Amino acid sequence: MLKTLSEKDIQRYAHQIILKNIGLDGQKKLLMSKVFILGMGGLGSPVSMYLTSAGIGTLGIADYDKVELSNLQRQVLFDQKSINKSKVEVAKKKLLLINPKLKINIYKKKIIKQNIDNILKSYDVIVDGSDNFETKYLINESCVRNKKTLVSAALRGFEAQITTIKGWIKSKNNPCYRCMFPKINQDNYKTDYQDCGIVGGIAGIAGSLQSVEVIKDILGIGKNSVGKLIILDLLLNRFKEIKFKKNKKCPICN
Numbered sequence: 001m002l003k004t005l006s007e008k009d010i011q012r013y014a015h016q017i018i019l020k021n022i023g024l025d026g027q028k029k030l031l032m033s034k035v036f037i038l039g040m041g042g043l044g045s046p047v048s049m050y051l052t053s054a055g056i057g058t059l060g061i062a063d064y065d066k067v068e069l070s071n072l073q074r075q076v077l078f079d080q081k082s083i084n085k086s087k088v089e090v091a092k093k094k095l096l097l098i099n100p101k102l103k104i105n106i107y108k109k110k111i112i113k114q115n116i117d118n119i120l121k122s123y124d125v126i127v128d129g130s131d132n133f134e135t136k137y138l139i140n141e142s143c144v145r146n147k148k149t150l151v152s153a154a155l156r157g158f159e160a161q162i163t164t165i166k167g168w169i170k171s172k173n174n175p176c177y178r179c180m181f182p183k184i185n186q187d188n189y190k191t192d193y194q195d196c197g198i199v200g201g202i203a204g205i206a207g208s209l210q211s212v213e214v215i216k217d218i219l220g221i222g223k224n225s226v227g228k229l230i231i232l233d234l235l236l237n238r239f240k241e242i243k244f245k246k247n248k249k250c251p252i253c254n
């Protein structure tokens with residue numbers, strides 16, 4: 001545990017430290033914590049910016065893509081000058097401008113079955129910023145194996161979905177991502193999140209929600225969204241919560 005915070009740190013995080021659920025001890029915990037974000041797109045941009053601002057001590061960010069013009073509509077970490085540059089390299093630079101004392105590890109490669117466990121092991125909480133079922137399944141499996149909290153989100157049109165997953169806790173009936181979404185059917189594949197249109201602000205909302213879930217999980221405060229899928233439909237201003245239980249036949253978490 002960090003012993004003290006510098007004068008500058010106390011100023012920087014004053015609006016969090018003043019909260020009775022966070023305080024000085026909570027801020028120290030955040031500074032000691034390590035969060036991994038898979039995907040630096042529409043979700044990864046806001047999540048990484050808010051977690052950086054909040055003082056998450058170590059951030060791992062993974063993406064093998066380069067910035068494209070069509071990303072700028074929602075991936076607010078990037079600008080005109082970022083085009084054709086590596087997303088994680090640009091992101092690291094920008095995030096360090098926000099908060100230079102943090103440690104940012106970049107992974108400029110595809111996260112696959114063969115490397116995911118090794119990477120995830122060094123982090124406390126994992127954020128899913130991916131846009132396809134294949135990656136979501138991969139990251140879920142690794143989180144269950146390595147007993148990591150996974151904060152997942154998905155975007156479609158005017159709709160954001162978010163859930164927190166602790167699928168390895170057997171006694172509590174917690175579902176994993178695969179319990180909640182058991183099959184990738186042909187339809188799903190055709191409409192993988194990456195092929196859907198999206199309003200930029202929706203990505204911002206979902207990413208912001210993810211960042212708050214991460215902070216609550218690290219500090220062990222408030223109510224999380226384990227076992228619940230929170231759906232925000234902002235075209236019609238409807239907010240739904242769907243409850244899920246562990247699937248006793250789930251091939252991943254049983």
Ligand SMILES: [Zn+2]
Nearest residue numbers: 176179250253
């Ligand atoms: Zn499961």
